[in-house]
Amino acid sequence: MNTLVKIAVILVLTITSNQLKAQTNFEKGMTKAFKLWEEGKWDEAENMFERISNAEENEWLPNYYIAQMNSLKSWNEKDETVLKAQLDKAQEHLDIAMTKSEEDNAELLVMQAQVYTNWVAYDGATYGMKYAGKVAELYAKAVKLDPTNPRAAFCKADWGMGSAKYFGQDTEPFCKEIEASIELFDTFKPESDFHPNWGKERAEQVLAECKE
Secondary structure, eight states, X not given: OXXXXXXXXXXXXXXOOOOTTOOSHHHHHHHXXXXXXXXXXXXXXXXXXXXXXXXXXXXXXXXXXXXXXHHHHHTTOOOHHHXXXXXXXXXXXXXXXXXXXXXXXXHHHHHHHHHHHHHHHHOHHHHHHHHHHHHHHHHHHHHXXXXXXXHHHHHHHHHXXXXXXXXXXXXXXXXXXXXXXXXHHHHOXXXXXXXXXXXXXXXXXXHHHHTO
């Protein structure tokens, strides 16, 4: 999971931070939050996203990134008390984001699946039965909702591959799905500089592992 965290952080931060010409307070705030995050100032970045969230009643993105930050931090967390606090916060902000999003949102479904996966990764024996089925359902729903979303396609295939490995099944079909997801990454255009645009490098890494 260490590699996953490093890659995910890099991918999130590929969202351009040279938004100096931004005119709205929302754009200025988001640019500052990403810059703090890029500098490794996670707490300050998270606080900035929270301030933006409180000021912008109709913008789901700040809550999405608070959820993502807490999910990313949780991959390596061994202390269950700390893990629970982080994932509870992630869930809280995902819930808020879902109320702000006008319709079903594939990006939020993917992030919800990521948070559930954090629990399974921490303790599969305890949380696998509770969340594994939900993760698969969320990814399937996200792909159906937005077949062109590369994160939905990749994460669905990656989860399927992990499950196949666990049960000793053939992973080749999932390798092909991951290869197809990379084609989606190549053509994907985020709605704005602040919308999710992560995942391609991780997908390329998983595909390379398929070919080893």
